[in-house]
Amino acid sequence: xxxxxxxxxxxxxxxxxxxxxxxxxxxVSAGQxxxxxxxxxxxxxxxxxxxxxxxxSEGVLLxxxxxxxxxxxxxxxxxxxxxxxxxxxxxxxxFGDMSNATRTGAVGQLLFDVRAGVVYRRYQSDNVxxxxxxxxxxxxxxxxLSTGGGQFGFGFADTxxxxxxxxxxxxxxxxxxxxxxxxxxxxxxxxxxxxxxxLRYTNVVDIFQDFYEYASTDTNxxxxxxSWKWLPKTAIFLNAQQGYIFYLNDxxxxxxxxxxxxxxxxxxxxxxLLTEKTSAILALGYTNGFYANGPTTxxxxxxxxxxxxxxxxxxxLSRIVAGYRHDFTNAVIASFSYNDTGYASYVQQIAGRLALxxxxxxxxxxxxxxxxxxxxxxxxxxxxxxxxxxDFIQGGVSLDYFxxxxxxxxxxxxxxxxxxxxASVEYLKQQMFVRLGITY
Amino acid sequence: xxxxxxxxxxMFVASTVFAQGPAPAPIAPPSAGGAxxxxxxxxxxxxxxxxxxxxxxxxxxxxxxxxxxxxxIQTLQDQAKREKDIIRLNCVTDKVVQxxxxxxxxxxSMAALQEAVTRNDEGERTHEFTRLTIVNQKVLVLGAEAENxxxxxxxxxxxxxxxxxxxxNIPTYDPTQPPAPGVDIERPGEASRML
Numbered sequence: 001x002x003x004x005x006x007x008x009x010x011x012x013x014x015x016x017x018x019x020x021x022x023x024x025x026x027x028v029s030a031g032q033x034x035x036x037x038x039x040x041x042x043x044x045x046x047x048x049x050x051x052x053x054x055x056x057s058e059g060v061l062l063x064x065x066x067x068x069x070x071x072x073x074x075x076x077x078x079x080x081x082x083x084x085x086x087x088x089x090x091x092x093x094x095f096g097d098m099s100n101a102t103r104t105g106a107v108g109q110l111l112f113d114v115r116a117g118v119v120y121r122r123y124q125s126d127n128v129x130x131x132x133x134x135x136x137x138x139x140x141x142x143x144x145l146s147t148g149g150g151q152f153g154f155g156f157a158d159t160x161x162x163x164x165x166x167x168x169x170x171x172x173x174x175x176x177x178x179x180x181x182x183x184x185x186x187x188x189x190x191x192x193x194x195x196x197x198x199l200r201y202t203n204v205v206d207i208f209q210d211f212y213e214y215a216s217t218d219t220n221x222x223x224x225x226x227s228w229k230w231l232p233k234t235a236i237f238l239n240a241q242q243g244y245i246f247y248l249n250d251x252x253x254x255x256x257x258x259x260x261x262x263x264x265x266x267x268x269x270x271x272x273l274l275t276e277k278t279s280a281i282l283a284l285g286y287t288n289g290f291y292a293n294g295p296t297t298x299x300x301x302x303x304x305x306x307x308x309x310x311x312x313x314x315x316x317l318s319r320i321v322a323g324y325r326h327d328f329t330n331a332v333i334a335s336f337s338y339n340d341t342g343y344a345s346y347v348q349q350i351a352g353r354l355a356l357x358x359x360x361x362x363x364x365x366x367x368x369x370x371x372x373x374x375x376x377x378x379x380x381x382x383x384x385x386x387x388x389x390x391d392f393i394q395g396g397v398s399l400d401y402f403x404x405x406x407x408x409x410x411x412x413x414x415x416x417x418x419x420x421x422x423a424s425v426e427y428l429k430q431q432m433f434v435r436l437g438i439t440y
Numbered sequence: 441x442x443x444x445x446x447x448x449x450x451m452f453v454a455s456t457v458f459a460q461g462p463a464p465a466p467i468a469p470p471s472a473g474g475a476x477x478x479x480x481x482x483x484x485x486x487x488x489x490x491x492x493x494x495x496x497x498x499x500x501x502x503x504x505x506x507x508x509x510x511x512x513i514q515t516l517q518d519q520a521k522r523e524k525d526i527i528r529l530n531c532v533t534d535k536v537v538q539x540x541x542x543x544x545x546x547x548x549s550m551a552a553l554q555e556a557v558t559r560n561d562e563g564e565r566t567h568e569f570t571r572l573t574i575v576n577q578k579v580l581v582l583g584a585e586a587e588n589x590x591x592x593x594x595x596x597x598x599x600x601x602x603x604x605x606x607x608x609n610i611p612t613y614d615p616t617q618p619p620a621p622g623v624d625i626e627r628p629g630e631a632s633r634m635l
Binding site: 078157161163165168175177179181183196208211212215221223225227229233235239271272273276277279281313316332367372376390424 | 608631
């Protein structure tokens with residue numbers, strides 16, 4: 001089963017909670033499970049638990065769960081200091097997951113996993129502006145298929161999420177987004193599996209409504225990855241990715257300085273174990289946005305991609321992740337941004353009952369190109385106006401105690417902070433919850 | 441007086457002679473017709489009437505027979521190697537070694553036999569021929585034993601079971617796989633005071 005489907009859905013849940021998940025995910029190898037930085041969604045199941053699930057039929061296992069979070073949001077509209085509007089917050093989540101498995105593991109040659117869920121969020125406030133966004137329904141769904149595993153392998157995964165969050169300013173319309181990510185891949189590992197080739201196609205449809213509609217995109221990426229294992233779990237690799245990103249609303253996109261692009265990324269490096277307890281991803285390479293119109297990436301740093309990530313498992317019940325990444329991404333408010341991201345995560349289980357998750361990241365983001373808001377970057381009229389530069393910090397901690405293997409109670413806290421050379425876009429947002437849930 | 445002495449001497453000799461008991465029967469020559477009932481025949485069949493030339497011809501037949509046996513056992517040895525039947529291979533190899541030793545002894549005896557024929561030494565000739573006959577019989581027995589060497593098919597105790605212990609610290613997933621696909625989602629930055 002593609003592990004990234006679980007990660008993707010976990011991200012969607014996180015996004016439903018805080019509307020911030022990009023980069024909240026450490027870029028980890030597909031098999032390393034889920035590493036989500038910042039707010040942690042309601043737990044899917046107790047870690048290491050294998051005695052739950054309803055055996056619907058022979059070889060089909062169903063997991064279900066429901067959880068409630070009640071808490072407080074210090075800054076509903078991500079406003080600058082002094083303008084914050086706070087509100088109590090309630091969130092309810094339901095999910096179901098079905099896979100061809102038994103409690104002891106997957107069965108069959110073709111593995112499938114279907115998951116669906118919904119998050120209901122309610123701001124319970126007397127403030128009129130907040131009441132405009134009191135209720136939000138955010139469904140998520142995912143499907144994963146995989147087969148093979150020897151010389152040939154095949155995988156397909158699709159995740160969908162609808163996301164809704166209050167806007168930056170108390171306007172009547174929320175930020176609503178529909179995101180669907182699908183990928184299909186084939187793997188070839190001839191001989192003893194020392195050499196592995198992966199060909200993957202990924203499609204992402206990202207649709208905004210209302211104000212951000214101009215930023216709706218269709219992203220297509222073809223990836224070819226070749227690796228050679230010089231040790232059983234350590235490989236050097238070559239990775240090439242060619243993308244094609246176009247905007248779904250041409251006229252609106254052009255009016256906001258948006259342009260299609262053909263991003264290319266060529267990287268090489270090392271993936272895998274450095275020691276029995278430490279794995280790493282070391283990648284260096286060339287990247288270019290190849291925007292069809294307007295400014296594009298350039299310069300040494302702008303054309304460089306670098307990633308350095310370490311995962312350490314000091315004990316069987318703990319994991320530490322730390323990493324750094326330098327890249328560029330398309331930006332909604334500008335053509336693109338150069339990003340330098342550092343992140344860290346610490347996960348600790350105690351006696352299979354208590355789960356602690358502590359994580360954070362810092363992003364230094366330099367926006368480039370054509371800006372939607374002309375006050376945030378240079379314009380023909382004001383060529384010397386500085387470009388917007390953000391320093392974004394995100395942190396989260398959660399502590400869940402499983403009273404039984406099917407019921408839990410916990411606490412969670414998240415913080416989002418944005419500092420910028422443009423004062424009006426700075427904010428500090430904190431959320432804290434108590435939560436209770438069942439999962440079986 | 442003289443008569444008395446003769447009588448006493450005669451009586452003494454006579455008593456001594458009769459005190460010895462009956463005389464033993466003469467040793468019979470080896471029976472050509474078979475052993476007496478109840479006794480095993482451990483003698484080697486010989487043809488004492490063979491001429492020198494016949495002995496040499498016979499010894500050559502023995503040599504050929506022993507070499508044929510050696511070749512046959514070597515074939516069995518190769519077969520066991522091909523089948524990777526280590527148990528049978530050990531058994532057959534042991535027979536090969538013994539046969540080679542006996543053939544070496546036989547070659548020495550043949551040389552000694554020819555010398556004895558040249559010297560017209562009948563005793564030596566018969567001795568070497570007897571030795572050759574015994575060695576030949578021993579090689580034939582080894583050949584039969586080699587044919588009966590038992591391999592794994594009869595001593596097979598089941599498939600080989602290999603227990604592997606993997607350090608639990610080593611992750612079960614494959615960390616060499618490429619990163620997960622997809623584009624991470626983020627809340628768009630604030631574009632303007634109105635958005």
